[in-house]
Amino acid sequence: MPTLDDSVLNPNENRLIMDEKNYKPHEQKKEYNRLFAKLTEEQRRVYQDIIYPFSKWLLDIGDGKINEPNDGEVEIEIPEYLLIIASEDPIHAIVHEIYGKSFAKENDPKFFKRRAILSPRNKYVDKINQYMLSQLPDVYYNCEERRYLSSDSTETSDTTVFDDMVYSQEFLNSINVSGLPKHELTLKKGAPIMLLRNIDPKGGLCNGTRLIVTQMANQVIEARIVIGNGINEKVLIPRIFVSPPDAKFPFRMRRRQFPVALSYSITITKSQGQTLEYVGLFLPKLVFTHGQLYVALSRVTTRKGLKILITNEDGTCQNKTLNVVFKEVFDNILL
Numbered sequence: 001m002p003t004l005d006d007s008v009l010n011p012n013e014n015r016l017i018m019d020e021k022n023y024k025p026h027e028q029k030k031e032y033n034r035l036f037a038k039l040t041e042e043q044r045r046v047y048q049d050i051i052y053p054f055s056k057w058l059l060d061i062g063d064g065k066i067n068e069p070n071d072g073e074v075e076i077e078i079p080e081y082l083l084i085i086a087s088e089d090p091i092h093a094i095v096h097e098i099y100g101k102s103f104a105k106e107n108d109p110k111f112f113k114r115r116a117i118l119s120p121r122n123k124y125v126d127k128i129n130q131y132m133l134s135q136l137p138d139v140y141y142n143c144e145e146r147r148y149l150s151s152d153s154t155e156t157s158d159t160t161v162f163d164d165m166v167y168s169q170e171f172l173n174s175i176n177v178s179g180l181p182k183h184e185l186t187l188k189k190g191a192p193i194m195l196l197r198n199i200d201p202k203g204g205l206c207n208g209t210r211l212i213v214t215q216m217a218n219q220v221i222e223a224r225i226v227i228g229n230g231i232n233e234k235v236l237i238p239r240i241f242v243s244p245p246d247a248k249f250p251f252r253m254r255r256r257q258f259p260v261a262l263s264y265s266i267t268i269t270k271s272q273g274q275t276l277e278y279v280g281l282f283l284p285k286l287v288f289t290h291g292q293l294y295v296a297l298s299r300v301t302t303r304k305g306l307k308i309l310i311t312n313e314d315g316t317c318q319n320k321t322l323n324v325v326f327k328e329v330f331d332n333i334l335l
Helices: 015-021 025-036 041-063 090-099 109-113 122-135 161-166 169-174 292-297
Strands: 073-077 115-119 146-149 151-154 184-187 192-195 210-216 220-225 234-238 240-242 253-257 260-262 265-267 278-283 306-311 320-324
Touching: 041 292, 090 115, 090 122, 090 278, 090 306, 109 115, 109 210, 115 122, 122 184, 122 260, 122 265, 151 169, 184 260, 210 234, 278 292, 292 320, 306 320
Parallel strands: 115 265, 115 278, 278 306
Antiparallel strands: 073 320, 146 184, 151 253, 192 210, 192 260, 210 220, 220 234, 240 253
16 A cells, blocks of 8 residues: 655645645735735726636636536636647647747746646656757756666565566666656756755755756755745755655665656646746646646646647647546535
8 A cells, every 4th residue: 555755744844734834824815905905997907807717717627617517527628828739749839838949048047947847647747858958958058968877776675586586677777656766867957856855854955846957976966946945055965765655566675866857847746836937738648636637727827827738649739638626525625
């Protein structure tokens, strides 16, 4: 049975819990009313005609109220103004829309802090990240691409000589699950990365923290924090031993690797708790869990910062996708 990492349950180490503890809804509502009272008539018309309809649409997606009645899974149509229509390469199209043509020459950390491309599955996230890394010129950053290979092993108490033969080094290297750094990690100076483990929560190095690579050595990476506590500080990230976050295997695996992943694109799950100015949602496959579509769409601060690219199996662009909301989840929520 899957088990939670202890740090997930510790409110002083889980970044999402820390963010929620700092959220004060009554004060937020009071501030909203104060600011709304200052709006001019023209600003109020803009709010009523543009901002409010978009906000209501988002809330209806979160509550599963679009195309009712439904049994928890329903196909919904995405407004045309949010769609990206790609005639050829969808990855190139969404990268161009969210990061622009000149992102490869961008060295302002705030540029990467403000945007991300989200997708429900790791394999699409990996494709986008590898595409974007390939666009970074080595000459511009005066730094060659560096490739880091992990050292993988199993706990000796969990295996026998026979197991060692079955669980070969090649097999261990091939394991790629959510929350586990890759066996082969390729980085360049200037690339955005995300932490996959808590290293120093008080210093801002929590699971989900985003950084920009500034220097690379054999056993340590230097990076600048771009979100959360310690923003703009340079930190050192060492190689550490990491195990898969849940018990998917009949043995306990250990991987010694830098606990980071490229973050031009991240999974919808990893985006929880983050606020972004520009979000691209890449959906070559449908969302598959409760509330996943709402989480992705609500990461963005404004309507104009959200773009969605939906394709079917042959790569043809679509304007409809699946929304999954099991309403019984809300039955026992105390308001």
